[in-house]
Amino acid sequence: MAQTARTVVIHEFGGPEVLRLEDRPVGEPGPGQVRIRHKACGLNFIDIYQRSGLYPNELPLTMGMEAAGEIEAVGEGVDHLKPGDRAAYAAMPPGAYAEARVMPAAQVCPLPDEIGFDTAAAMMLKGLTVQYLFHRTTPLQRGDSVLFHAAAGGVGLIACQWARSEGITLIGTAGSDEKCKLALDHGAAHCINYRTQDFAGEVRRLTGGKGVDAVMDSVGADTFEGSLDCLKPLGMMISFGNASGPVPPFSLAVLAQKGSLRITRPTLFTHIADHAVCMEMAARLFDKVRSGDVKIRIDQRFALDRVADAHRALEARKTTGSTILEP
Numbered sequence: 001m002a003q004t005a006r007t008v009v010i011h012e013f014g015g016p017e018v019l020r021l022e023d024r025p026v027g028e029p030g031p032g033q034v035r036i037r038h039k040a041c042g043l044n045f046i047d048i049y050q051r052s053g054l055y056p057n058e059l060p061l062t063m064g065m066e067a068a069g070e071i072e073a074v075g076e077g078v079d080h081l082k083p084g085d086r087a088a089y090a091a092m093p094p095g096a097y098a099e100a101r102v103m104p105a106a107q108v109c110p111l112p113d114e115i116g117f118d119t120a121a122a123m124m125l126k127g128l129t130v131q132y133l134f135h136r137t138t139p140l141q142r143g144d145s146v147l148f149h150a151a152a153g154g155v156g157l158i159a160c161q162w163a164r165s166e167g168i169t170l171i172g173t174a175g176s177d178e179k180c181k182l183a184l185d186h187g188a189a190h191c192i193n194y195r196t197q198d199f200a201g202e203v204r205r206l207t208g209g210k211g212v213d214a215v216m217d218s219v220g221a222d223t224f225e226g227s228l229d230c231l232k233p234l235g236m237m238i239s240f241g242n243a244s245g246p247v248p249p250f251s252l253a254v255l256a257q258k259g260s261l262r263i264t265r266p267t268l269f270t271h272i273a274d275h276a277v278c279m280e281m282a283a284r285l286f287d288k289v290r291s292g293d294v295k296i297r298i299d300q301r302f303a304l305d306r307v308a309d310a311h312r313a314l315e316a317r318k319t320t321g322s323t324i325l326e327p
Contacts, residue, residue: 003025003026003027003100004023004024004025004026005023005024005026005098005099005100005101006021006022006023006024006098006099006304006305006327007021007022007023007024007062007095007097007098007099007101008020008021008022008062008063008064008097008098008304008307009021009022009024009060009061009062009063010051010059010060010061010063011059011060012059013051013052013053013056013059014051014052014053015051015052016051016307016308016309016311016312016315017308018051019051019063019307019308019311021304021305021307024062024098026100026101026102027102028073028075028102029073029074029075029078029102029105030075030076030102031075031076031077032075032076032077032078032104032105032106033074033075033078033102033103033104033105034071034072034073034074034075034078034081034087034102034103034105034108035071035072035073035074035100035101035102036067036069036070036071036072036087036089036100036101036103036108037069037070037072037099037100038067038068038069038096038098038099038100038101038121038327039068039069039070039117039118039121039327040067040068040069040117040118040120040121040122040324040325040326040327041064041066041067041096041097041098041121041304041324041325041326041327042064042065042066042067042090042096042121042122042123042124042125042126042322042323042324042325043064043300043302043310043311043314043322043323043324043325044065044066044125044126044154045218045241045243045314046065046125046241047063047064047065047094047097047311048311048314048315049242050063050094051063051311054242054246057094061094062093062094062095062097062098062101063094063095063096063097063307064094064095064096064097064098064325065090065091065092065094065096065125066088066089066090066091066096066121066124066125067088067089067096067098067121067124068086068087068088068089068111068117068118068120068121068124069086069087069088069100069117070084070085070086070087071083071084071085071086071087071108072100074105075105078105080105080110080279081105081108081110085110085111086110086111086112086113086117087108087109087110087111088108088109088111088115088117088120088121088124088282089103089107089108089109089124090107090124090125090128090268090272091103091104091106091107091108091269091272092107092269097304097307097325098327099304099327106275106278107272107275107278109124109278109279109282111286112286112290114290115286115289115290118298118324119289119296119298121324122154122296122298122321122322122323122324123158123285123289123296123322124282124285125268126154126155126158126322127158127285127288127289127294127296128268128271128272128281128282128285129155129240129268130155130158130159130162130285131162131281131284131285132266132268132271132281133159133216133238133240134159134162134163134166134168135284136271136281137214137236137238137264137266138213138214138236138238138262138264140166140168140213140214141168142166142167142168143167143168143169144168144169144213144214145168145169145170145171145207145212145213145214146163146168146169146170146171146212146213146214146215146216147170147171147172147173147199147203147212147214147215147216147217147227147230148160148163148170148171148172148173148188148215148216149172149173149194149215149216149217149218149219149223149227150173150174150218150219150243151170151172151173151174151179151180151183151188151191152172152174152179152180152182152183152191152320152321153218153319153320153321154319154321154322154323155218156172156174156183157182157183157186157297157320157321157322158294158296159216160172160183160186160187160188161186161187161288161293161294161295162187162288162293162294163187163188164186164187164293165187165288165293165294169189170187170188170189171188171189171190171191171192171203171206171207171212172184172188172190172191172192173191173192173193173194173199173223174191174192174193174194175193175194175195175317176193176195177193179191179193179320180192180193182320182321186297190202190206194223198226199223199226199230200226200227200229200230203230204229204230210232211230211231211232211233211235212230212231212232212235213231213232213235213236214231214235214236214237214238215227215228215230215231215235215236215237215238216238216240217237217238217239217240217241218240218241218242218243219241219242219243219244220239220241220242220243220244220245220246220247221242221244221245221246221247221248222244222245223244224239224247224250228254228255228258228261229258231258231259231261232259233259233260233261234259234260234261234262235259235261235262236261236262236263236264237261237262237263237264238263238264238266239263239264239265240265240266240267243317296321296322297320297321297322298321298322298323298324299319299320299321299322299323300313300319300321300322300323300324301323301324301325301326302323302324302325302326303325303326304325304326304327307325310323310325
């Protein structure tokens, strides 16, 4: 009899109401694949982009990009995992909102015993994102400064701690005084309430008019123009998300006018496409967490059948830290 697993699927793009929980067959892993039974699944803004159709995928689409659990079976050619191993991942294709799944093994990482399943599910996509932002996108070193938008979110709180652990001055933004305090408590040197303050003006004031070395922006349309005004000459604008909507087209000449600025639009999945690189990045993330330099904050938990409520909370910016789904 075929094994089945409750899995979140969409058959059309739209709001949280399109999310459906279905029993889906889970077969045996083929070459280069594993079957993993999830203990916890992570929630990320990219899930909303995919659900809404902003990032189009073929339908029907199984949802979710990160999870942690136990390996049940491995296919031919998989030598870094075995049945019974603890594991965690952030990976394409989607399908993490499920009790179990068969998936490619290359980005599934052995999970150290010291890190719990909940913690792993809450940190893989977010933590690996911070790793590539700070170490693989532009040269940053002790004494440099960055502006980080949405500093009280799941990625933001990891970034605040990561920056503090490496002697980088992080100026955060957030949408309330409470969220600003949360970012400060996690290592931000300063945090600006963008609802009551002009963040570009505040960054200039805090840096003595010099600006920051890099901006890390997952907000998109609402913050893009102001972010460019926060950079030093030759500074790097890293646009890695668009929670407020996609950045509208702009003239490259603006970059010259504002100080020969650089700009990039990276995605995690380019960085982790190579198996060896993915394992190396994960090892660095695990070291940060095991050392205590980075603590993963889980502020929201939802049962898998309440996934629509989880999406509504994230879209409404009512969440802090990380959110997990519990199969």
